[in-house]
Each structure stands twice: as C-alpha cells, then as structure tokens.
Amino acid sequence: xxxxxxxxxxxxxxxxxxxxxxxxxxxxxxxxxxxxxxxxxxxxxxxxxxxxxxxxxxxxxxxxxxxxxxxxxxxxxxxxxxxxxxxxxxxxxxxxxxxxxxxxxxxxxxxxxxxxxxxxxxxxxxxxxxxxxxxxxxxxxxxxxxxxxxxxxxxxxxxxxxxxxxxxxxxxxxxxxxxxxxxxxxxxxxxxxxxxxxxxxxxxxxxxxxxxxxxxxxxxxxxxxxxxxxxx
Numbered sequence: 738x739x740x741x742x743x744x745x746x747x748x749x750x751x752x753x754x755x756x757x758x759x760x761x762x763x764x765x766x767x768x769x770x771x772x773x774x775x776x777x778x779x780x781x782x783x784x785x786x787x788x789x790x791x792x793x794x795x796x797x798x799x800x801x802x803x804x805x806x807x808x809x810x811x812x813x814x815x816x817x818x819x820x821x822x823x824x825x826x827x828x829x830x831x832x833x834x835x836x837x838x839x840x841x842x843x844x845x846x847x848x849x850x851x852x853x854x855x856x857x858x859x860x861x862x863x864x865x866x867x868x869x870x871x872x873x874x875x876x877x878x879x880x881x882x883x884x885x886x887x888x889x890x891x892x893x894x895x896x897x898x899x900x901x902x903x904x905x906x907x908x909x910x911x912x913x914x915x916x917x918x919x920x921x922x923x924x925x926x927x928x929x930x931x932x933x934x935x936x937x938x939x940x941x942x943x944x945x946x947x948x949x950x951x952x953x954x955x956x957x958x959x960x961x962x963x964x965x966x967x968x969x
Contacts, residue, residue: 752808753808756812761817764777764817774943775940777818781813785814786814788811788815790921792807795807824943826838826839828943856923865916866887868886872909874908875905
C-alpha cells in the first residue's frame with residue numbers, strides 16, 4: 738500500500754521485532770520471579786487479536802505513525818506468547834515427557850505458521866483476482882492489470898510506482914489494501930479462537946526444585962528389571 742522498498746519495509750518492521758523481543762524477555766523474568774504464566778497467555782492472545790484486528794483498517798492513506806502503533810500493539814501480544822505456552826505445556830507433563838512435549842509444541846507452531854502463510858496467500862490472491870475489474874475500470878490496460886492479479890500481484894508490488902496516472906495508482910493501492918483487509922479478517926478470526934482456547938489452559942504451580950532426568954534409551958539392565966517386574 739505504501740510502495741515501500743525492501744529496505745524501507747525492513748525498517749518499518751523494526752518496531753514490531755524489537756518490541757516483541759523486549760516483551761518476551763520481560764515476560765520470562767516475571768515468570769521466573771513469580772511462577773505464574775496463565776495471565777500472560779490470556780492477555781497476550783487478547784492483545785495480539787486486537788493488533789491483527791487493527792490491521793484491517795489499514796489503507797493507502799494510513800500514516801506511518803499509525804502503522805507503527807498497530808505493530809506495537811500486535812507485538813506486545815506476540816511477545817507475551819513467546820515463552821508462556823512452552824512453560825504451560827512443560828508444567829502439565831511428567832518430567833520424562835518434557836522433551837516430547839517441547840518438540841510437539843515446536844511442531845505445532847511450525848505447522849500453524851506454514852498453514853497461515855498458505856491460507857493468507859490464497860485469500861490475498863483471490864481478492865486481487867476479484868479486484869481486476871476495478872483496475873480496468875480505472876483505465877489500466879489489460880496487459881498491466883494482468884500484472885496485479887493472482888500470484889503475480891505480490892511479486893509486482895514494486896511496479897506500482899511506475900504508474901504515472903494518480904487515479905490508476907490509487908486504484909491499484911486500494912485493490913492491494915482491500916485484499917490485505919480480507920486476509921487480516923481471516924487472521925483475526927483465527928486469533929479470536931485462540932482467546933477462547935486460552936481459557937482451557939490450566940495453571941500448575943511451578944516447582945523450585947530442579948529434577949534431573951536421564952534422557953535416551955534405557956540401558957539393558959533397566960529393561961531386564963522392568964520386564965522381570967512385569968512378568969512377576
């Protein structure tokens with residue numbers, strides 16, 4: 738929507754990344770001190786949903802300050818969710834299953850990230866296809882319009898600045914904004930489900946006692962002893 742270059746886009750994301758990192762560190766310190774993680778999960782999901790929901794209102798006329806403000810709200814929620822879910826799942830399993838639970842959470846997060854990219858991309862591309870008629874109505878040639886539809890739209894976003902007609906340029910930016918708006922609506926709906934799910938997370942008192950767990954396969958003697966006890 739802002740026709741930002743890759744470098745400028747990276748700079749605009751810095752507030753989001755820095756805020757998320759600082760909040761994640763601060764959250765870890767508080768959990769270590771007070772041993773309570775459930776509130777961070779619920780507040781984090783609420784703030785993240787609010788942040789994604791605010792992205793729905795982005796338009797070509799939105800100021801950079803507003804965009805950064807929305808990013809900070811979103812990153813506050815994301816930062817609060819960086820560590821608490823891992824602590825929650827580890828607190829609810831026995832010591833021997835900690836590694837399995839940690840790996841399962843990592844797998845779930847990676848799968849969710851991959852699916853979100855695919856689903857968001859599909860929504861964006863379909864909306865750009867539907868917006869092709871508005872680009873033609875704005876006077877864009879069919880050959881140019883074809884560059885801003887489907888899977889070509891995201892790749893050709895930098896071509897918007899090459900359009901000299903202000904009315905046509907605004908039409909293209911508006912089409913991008915409308916397509917991104919529908920994508921944010923989908924993400925907000927999914928995030929809202931996360932708020933509901935957070936109320937099913939239970940709180941377990943975190944122990945201050947460190948327990949050592951032997952990882953790997955049990956040795957032969959332990960297996961034989963276990964088999965003897967089972968047989969008896």
